[in-house]
Amino acid sequence: MNDIQSYLAVASILFSLGVFTVITRRNAIAILMGIELILNAANINFIAFNRFGGMERLDGHIFAIFVIVLAAAEAAVALAIIINLFKNIGTVDVDQAKELRG
Amino acid sequence: MSSLLFLFLIVMIIISAVIVAISSQLIHSAVALLFTLFGVAGLYVFLYADFMAATQVIIYVGGILVLIIFGVMLTNKINTPSIASSSVNQIIGFLASSFLLLLQFAVIFKTDWPQKTFNESWGTGTTAKIGNLLLQDYLLAFEVISILLLAALIGAAFLSRRSS
Numbered sequence: 715m716n717d718i719q720s721y722l723a724v725a726s727i728l729f730s731l732g733v734f735t736v737i738t739r740r741n742a743i744a745i746l747m748g749i750e751l752i753l754n755a756a757n758i759n760f761i762a763f764n765r766f767g768g769m770e771r772l773d774g775h776i777f778a779i780f781v782i783v784l785a786a787a788e789a790a791v792a793l794a795i796i797i798n799l800f801k802n803i804g805t806v807d808v809d810q811a812k813e814l815r816g
Numbered sequence: 817m818s819s820l821l822f823l824f825l826i827v828m829i830i831i832s833a834v835i836v837a838i839s840s841q842l843i844h845s846a847v848a849l850l851f852t853l854f855g856v857a858g859l860y861v862f863l864y865a866d867f868m869a870a871t872q873v874i875i876y877v878g879g880i881l882v883l884i885i886f887g888v889m890l891t892n893k894i895n896t897p898s899i900a901s902s903s904v905n906q907i908i909g910f911l912a913s914s915f916l917l918l919l920q921f922a923v924i925f926k927t928d929w930p931q932k933t934f935n936e937s938w939g940t941g942t943t944a945k946i947g948n949l950l951l952q953d954y955l956l957a958f959e960v961i962s963i964l965l966l967a968a969l970i971g972a973a974f975l976s977r978r979s980s
Contacts, residue, residue: 716818716819716822716862717931718929718930718931719924719925719929720822720826721859721863722920722924722929723921723924724826724829724830724859726916726917726920726921726924727830727833727917728829728830728833728852728856729916729917729920730913730914730916730917730920731833731834731836731837731913732833732837733909733912733913733916734837734909734910734912734913735836735837737905737908737909737912737913738837738904738905738906738909740904741842743842743884743887743888743891744842744845746884746887747836747845747846747849747884748836748837750849750853750876750880750884751833751836751837751849751852754852754853754856754876757856757868757872758856758859761860761863761865761868762863764863764865765863765864765865765932766929766930766931766932767930767932768930768932768935769864769932769935769942771945771949772942772945772946772949773949775865775867775868775942775946776946776949776950776954778865778868779868779871779946779950780957780961782871782872782875782876783961783964783965784961784964785876785880786875786879786880786965787964787965787968787969788968789880789883789884790883790968790969790972791968791971791972791975793883793884793886793887793972793976794971794972794973794975794976795975796887796891797887797890797891797976798975798976800890800891806891809904
């Protein structure tokens with residue numbers, strides 16, 4: 715039960731649900747939540763491989779920390795952009811944000 | 817007992833992630849994301865990653881999720897029908913994500929992964945080792961990512977200020 719396959723399976727389910735969220739949602743904040751799911755799936759993989767590859771070195775943990783930092787930076791900037799979008803066009807529907815569409 | 821808890825964590829993660837993906841109320845998705853992130857922190861505990869579990873709870877649940885809920889509340893009109901309930905491309909999304917899922921399952925269950933069992937020498941906690949790695953082998957990456965984080969925070973504050 716507590717073997718690497720179960721962790722990888724959970725991570726791949728999380729990843730697929732994140733991809734589904736990103737593809738189907740039109741609300742920009744919901745898309746951001748899908749991205750968080752994908753990043754969490756990647757983090758589970760990093761830490762599971764680190765643990766089952768023997769924990770002599772903790773490089774996987776370091777990578778997971780960097781992923782979390784990037785997720786924090788990305789969430790801050792993305793929410794600033796989304797709030798600006800809401801102020802300018804009154805909605806956070808990504809299909810409505812088409813000013814720059816060629 | 818431990819495997820029962822593990823099963824409970826997995827079920828909680830998957831159910832709340834499904835709610836994140838398909839709930840029609842955006843705030844319900846945000847609350848379900850809370851349970852997903854807590855469940856992932858629990859998985860880190862099972863993987864002997866104590867520092868990562870604490871980091872996950874502090875940064876994701878205490879930081880990013882609060883930010884997301886603030887975003888939901890600042891941009892969602894309560895009375896009008898929310899656009900979160902309308903979703904597009906459901907068939908394409910389902911096909912693409914289930915294709916990815918099957919592909920990953922095929923790889924996961926056909927590969928012979930390394931399976932090191934628990935070693936007593938791990939049992940002293942990971943925080944000191946992570947600190948040594950961050951300030952020795954990964955010092956450059958650590959400094960670069962701290963500057964990136966500072967730049968991202970200044971940029972976010974700049975983007976979201978009220979224009980004069």
